[in-house]
Amino acid sequence: MNQSSYLLSNDQLLEVFNLTHTATAVHVGETAIIQAANDAMLRIWGKDRSVIGKSLEDALPELKGQPFIEMFRKVWLEGLVISGKDTAADLEIDGKIQTFYFDFEYRAVKDDGGKTICILHTAIDVSERVLRQEALEREREKAEALEREQALNEELAATVEELAATNEELVATNEELQETQETLHVLNNELELRVLERFNQLSESEKRFKTMAEGTDIFIGVGDENGNAVYFNKSWTDLTGKSIETLLGFGWVNLVHPEDRDKYVNVYLSAFEEKKAFTGELRILNKHSQYQWLLASATPRFDADGSFAGYISSCVDITERKLIELERLNLSKLIEASSEFIGLVELDLSIQYLNPAAIQKLGWKSIANRTILDCVFPDDRATAELLLPGILHNQNFREEIRFWNEETGKPFWIEWNGFAIKNEANDEVIAMATVSPDITERKIYQEELQAINMEMAAANEELATTNEELAQTHEDLIQYVNRLSDSEEKLRQAIETGRMGTWSIDPKTLEISMSGFVKALLGLPLDQPAAMEAVMQAINPEYHDMLNSALENALKNHSSSDTEYSINNLLTGEEKWVRATGRVFVDQHGNATEYSGLFIDITEQKLDELRKNDFIGMVSHELKTPLTAINGFVQVLQRKAKKDEDNYAIIALDKAHSQIRKMTTMINGFLNVSRLESGKLLIEKTDFNLEELLKETIEETYISQSSHQITLNTTCDVTIHADRDKIGNVISNLISNGLKYSDNGTKIEVSCKLSDTEVEVQIKDEGIGIKPDDIDKLFERYYRVQGNHTISGFGIGLYLSAEIIERHHGKIWAESEEGKGSVFHFTLPLK
Ligand code: ADP
Numbered sequence: 001m002n003q004s005s006y007l008l009s010n011d012q013l014l015e016v017f018n019l020t021h022t023a024t025a026v027h028v029g030e031t032a033i034i035q036a037a038n039d040a041m042l043r044i045w046g047k048d049r050s051v052i053g054k055s056l057e058d059a060l061p062e063l064k065g066q067p068f069i070e071m072f073r074k075v076w077l078e079g080l081v082i083s084g085k086d087t088a089a090d091l092e093i094d095g096k097i098q099t100f101y102f103d104f105e106y107r108a109v110k111d112d113g114g115k116t117i118c119i120l121h122t123a124i125d126v127s128e129r130v131l132r133q134e135a136l137e138r139e140r141e142k143a144e145a146l147e148r149e150q151a152l153n154e155e156l157a158a159t160v161e162e163l164a165a166t167n168e169e170l171v172a173t174n175e176e177l178q179e180t181q182e183t184l185h186v187l188n189n190e191l192e193l194r195v196l197e198r199f200n201q202l203s204e205s206e207k208r209f210k211t212m213a214e215g216t217d218i219f220i221g222v223g224d225e226n227g228n229a230v231y232f233n234k235s236w237t238d239l240t241g242k243s244i245e246t247l248l249g250f251g252w253v254n255l256v257h258p259e260d261r262d263k264y265v266n267v268y269l270s271a272f273e274e275k276k277a278f279t280g281e282l283r284i285l286n287k288h289s290q291y292q293w294l295l296a297s298a299t300p301r302f303d304a305d306g307s308f309a310g311y312i313s314s315c316v317d318i319t320e321r322k323l324i325e326l327e328r329l330n331l332s333k334l335i336e337a338s339s340e341f342i343g344l345v346e347l348d349l350s351i352q353y354l355n356p357a358a359i360q361k362l363g364w365k366s367i368a369n370r371t372i373l374d375c376v377f378p379d380d381r382a383t384a385e386l387l388l389p390g391i392l393h394n395q396n397f398r399e400e401i402r403f404w405n406e407e408t409g410k411p412f413w414i415e416w417n418g419f420a421i422k423n424e425a426n427d428e429v430i431a432m433a434t435v436s437p438d439i440t441e442r443k444i445y446q447e448e449l450q451a452i453n454m455e456m457a458a459a460n461e462e463l464a465t466t467n468e469e470l471a472q473t474h475e476d477l478i479q480y481v482n483r484l485s486d487s488e489e490k491l492r493q494a495i496e497t498g499r500m501g502t503w504s505i506d507p508k509t510l511e512i513s514m515s516g517f518v519k520a521l522l523g524l525p526l527d528q529p530a531a532m533e534a535v536m537q538a539i540n541p542e543y544h545d546m547l548n549s550a551l552e553n554a555l556k557n558h559s560s561s562d563t564e565y566s567i568n569n570l571l572t573g574e575e576k577w578v579r580a581t582g583r584v585f586v587d588q589h590g591n592a593t594e595y596s597g598l599f600i601d602i603t604e605q606k607l608d609e610l611r612k613n614d615f616i617g618m619v620s621h622e623l624k625t626p627l628t629a630i631n632g633f634v635q636v637l638q639r640k641a642k643k644d645e646d647n648y649a650i651i652a653l654d655k656a657h658s659q660i661r662k663m664t665t666m667i668n669g670f671l672n673v674s675r676l677e678s679g680k681l682l683i684e685k686t687d688f689n690l691e692e693l694l695k696e697t698i699e700e701t702y703i704s705q706s707s708h709q710i711t712l713n714t715t716c717d718v719t720i721h722a723d724r725d726k727i728g729n730v731i732s733n734l735i736s737n738g739l740k741y742s743d744n745g746t747k748i749e750v751s752c753k754l755s756d757t758e759v760e761v762q763i764k765d766e767g768i769g770i771k772p773d774d775i776d777k778l779f780e781r782y783y784r785v786q787g788n789h790t791i792s793g794f795g796i797g798l799y800l801s802a803e804i805i806e807r808h809h810g811k812i813w814a815e816s817e818e819g820k821g822s823v824f825h826f827t828l829p830l831k
Contacts (some may be wrong), residue, residue, distance in 0.1 A: 025121040031055035032072035035118060044100070044125055046093040062092045065241060067254070067285050071106055072119060074258070079108040079116045084254060086130050088246045099243070101130035134245065219294065219315035221252075222301075225308050227272055241287025257283035257291050268298075275300045275308050281318065293322040341403070341414055341436040344421070345372045349388065352431065361438070363407030372434075377402035377411040387418065391432045394420050400439060413443040452640075459633050463656075466626050470663075473619050477794075480612045481782070503580065504596035507555055518599045521578065523570030540566045550582075554595055558584045564602065577606035610677070617674030620667045627667065631660050658705075665736075669796045672729075673781070676803050683723045683807050690759060690828075691716040693724060694750055697731045707744040710735065716752035718759055721831050726804045730812075733797040734763040734824045740791055742767025742821065758810070758830055764823040770816040778814055801826070 017024065023041035027034055033055050042048060051059035056069055063069055066089060071082050083105040090097050104123040108116045213220040213233040222231035232247045240247065240255055247255075256264055264282040271278040277299045283291035298313035335342050335355050344353040349371040359367065362375055376384040380402045387397045396419040402411035414436040421431040501517030514530050522538040524530050536544065543565035550561045561582040568575050582597035634656050641649035675681040691714070698710050720727075731750075738748045746766040753760040770778065774785045779802035784795040798812075805812040805826045816822035 023123045023125070027056065027072060027076075027119040027121055028117070029055075030073050030076050031057065032069065032076070032119065034059055041121070041123065044091070044102075044123060046091060060091070062090060062097055065287060065289060066090060067289065070285075070289055072121075075106045075108050075119050076116055079110055079114070081105065081107045082258075086126055086249075086251075087254060088242075088251070099127075099246075100125060101127040219317075221313045221315075222310065223298075223313070224310040225272075227269060227310070230310070239286050239292065240284065252284075255285045257285070259283075264296075271298065271300075271311070281322075292317060293319040339438075341434065341438065343372070343434050345432045345434065347392065347429070347431065349373060361405060361412060362403065363405040372432075374406075375403045377404040379411075384416075387416075388432075391418055391420050392429055394422075394429055396420060400443070412438060413440045415439050455633075456637070459630070459637070462626065462633075463630060466623075466630065469623065469626075473623070476615070476619070480615070483608065500601070501599040502596065503582075503599050504594055505551070507584070507592040507595055514599065521569070521576060521599070521601060522567060523572060534570065538567045538570050540568065542566075551595070554582060554584050555592055558586060558592060560584070561597070564606075566606075575603075576601060577603045613674045613677040616670050617678070620670040620674065623667050624664075624671075627660060627663055631657070631664075634660060665732075666794065668729075669794065669800060672800050673796050676800065681803070681807075683726065683804075685721050685723055687719050687721050688724045690718050690720050690752065690761075693728055694731060694752075694761075697728055697735065698750065701732065701735050701739070705739055708739055708742070708746060708748050710748045710750065713749070713751040715754060716759070716761070718752075718754060718830070720759065720828055722808050722828055723804070727808070727828070730801040730804050730826065731761065731763070733801050734826075737797060737824070738763055738765035738767065738822075740793070741765065756830070758827045760825055760827045762823055762825050764821065766821040769818040769820050769822055770814060771818055775814055775816060779812065 017036065018038045021040055023038065023044045025034060025037035025041045034052050037045070037049075037052060042051070045051065045060055047059060056072060057064060068089065074080060075082055083103075085103050086101050087104060088099050088101055090099050092098075102123045103126050104121070107120045107122075109118050109120050111117050213231075216233070217235055218233075219235045219239060220231075220233040221229055221236060223229050228249050229247060229252055232244055232252070236247060236252075237244060240252075242251075242255070245251075253261065253265060260282040264280050267278055267280045277297065279295065279297040281293060281295055283293055286292045294315040295318045296313050296315040298311040301309040301312055303309045338355060339357045340355075341358040341361060342355040343351060343358055346352055351367045351370045351372060354362075354364075354367050358375075364370070372388070373381055373384060383399065383401060387399055390397055397416070398418075399416045400413060401416045403414055403416075404411040416434060416436045418432050418434050420429040421433050422428060423430050501515040501519075501521065503512065503514040503518055505512050510532065512530050512532050512535060514524075514535075516526050519526050519530060522530075522535060524534055524538070539547065543563075547563060547565065550563050553559060554561045562579070563582075564577065564579045566575055566577050579600045579602045580597060581600075582595055584592050585594040585596070587593050634653055637649065638653045638657065641653055672681060691712075694712055694716055698712060701710065735748060735750070742748070742765045749762075749764045751762050751764070753762070770785060777783045778785075779798045780795075781799040782795040783799070784793060802812050805828070808828055810826055810828045812824070812826040814822055814824050
């Protein structure tokens, strides 16, 4: 047959559980919620099934103030088994509180993991047996009292008998001694009286003991020779809220705290063997279900015949003292475990106590023969010596100071709190305590912060100096521009006062004629017509090509010309700078009749300009060095700020970085102008993809400014042969202008047009636009549109761009409609 067919179903199991005669219940949780209870248990409780699911306290409110609910809690929390015999419990049956006696067991049932899952509660009602025993006990006591009385009677009878015998003897011995007999009678009477007195005295003393015991708040109990308690005074019943009957015998043991129970009962029982006085401390459950500490002292009792009769015990409440002791213990544990520096110092500065953390910090082995000054780092001892005497005058102190580890020689910072300890009786200072947290880490952090602040201040100063320098440069530049206009003014005066010459070329014969001023300048004989060869000889060969093509162009296109070049006076060899402006005059048929113009000495102006260029070049170069250093510092600070997650610094440094970029671009612009003017702007061509360069440049622009939407159309995928950096500068400059001269949020469109021979790049904005009058002058050096001066700039970006494009044999131009936007174009030839 299958094993499982013997197994009962849950219902069947419950039924069996219900039928068991042993009262059984199952509880769960700290409040002993009744999970199940069989009929026998319900009978004991005097309740019906409605108690299932309730906590024990809700189900049986009368249990409040009795120890059982607390026992359940302990069993649940600690997984114990608690059992008791003949234990009294007050239960409400039929509306009346009655005392019953039980043998009971509360057993924690655990799962495989050892966790308590329920409490199995079994109880057997032994009230009848206990009550019967008590009745018997009372009978026995009565019988004993009777016996004692009988014994006393017998003693008396014996005494009387003895007296009678003596009497008889006396009568027999000397009848003559009648008087003596009488005396004996008196004696007899006296003796009787004394016996009676003694008897009275005995019961009197018992009465006195009881009266005394009942009248005191000391807890008094009496035990017999077997340890059974036979008497407890009222203090005991008051304390425990229990009836005398509950406490008698070994009933009191149930009220002893489980942790003290075994120990105390052992002391108690082993005292019986030696029959000597003993003392012990124990916790007793009081009527408020709280434990109270008692100090018990017991002295042995002996009967008149010297036989051991048990103990009389007296207990006093020491709860308060115990709590203080416990507090002290916790406090000293706390001090021992504290990581702060804690110590007690005598007035002669010798150390009385240091906690382990302090000893370890100091690297000491012991505190013997040490003073508090030994703790202090030698450099800080003078400070310590100033502070310490204050304690004598009750001046507590708090000072950040260095102590040191003697082993390693290393100092550590603490916040030294010293305060006076006083004799409570006379308020006299008797020692100093110190409780001092280690603040080394905070100090290090503070120092670091200070160092960073100093670095920042230094960087700020450098920045300020650079700013000043820049402002100065700006001033200088303005002065130069002013001087430039001065030179122009002078030039005008020169023309007005005749300090200029004229020249003329015959378009047909190419014969040249010139005024005396020009001849003198070139070092040609004044009295002869000028010969073209001699003129060309005076002109710096570097400019021959330029002049030839200007001549060709003028004659061919009838356009005017404006050229600048250097000459060497043929007589003196002196170098001079000249400017020749020319115009072609035509007849009514449109044929050129004359190509003529002015010839002006611009040496002074030119030299001025060259000096200015040199100056700009030098200044720009000098500015670059501190700017590079600032840039370096800013980058270091940026990394640090990112590491420290200092958001304010991150933003501020980002701004600083973008300003530095701006400044770098400006300075590079000036450097390039100066290079250009002195013929040092080199073009280094390589092959590269135009679209990639455009993308890169747009991305870079986005990094420093994301106020506009910049789009790129994708037809620029072409390889060109050019100076990648310089073309990059041109694109960047045109895009920057687009951003600068248009409102935030508008669009910048970059696009390309490809043909067989060239690529054209267009940069279109939706900005303020340019007036037609200005549009041709934009590419001149330092030219800025009037009225745009609130927008920062130097008027060199387009000038440089034009020069760069020209050196690539490309073209650059602008189209614009005022108020609507501009398009800047440049072309580059394809190979
Ligand atoms: P700046 O540094 O003054 O901008 P540029 O050489 O870049 O020097 O430009 C010269 C002048 O041309 C500017 O001052 C400005 O008046 C005008 N300009 C340049 N680009 C634009 C543009 N996209 N829209 C309107 N005006 C422009």
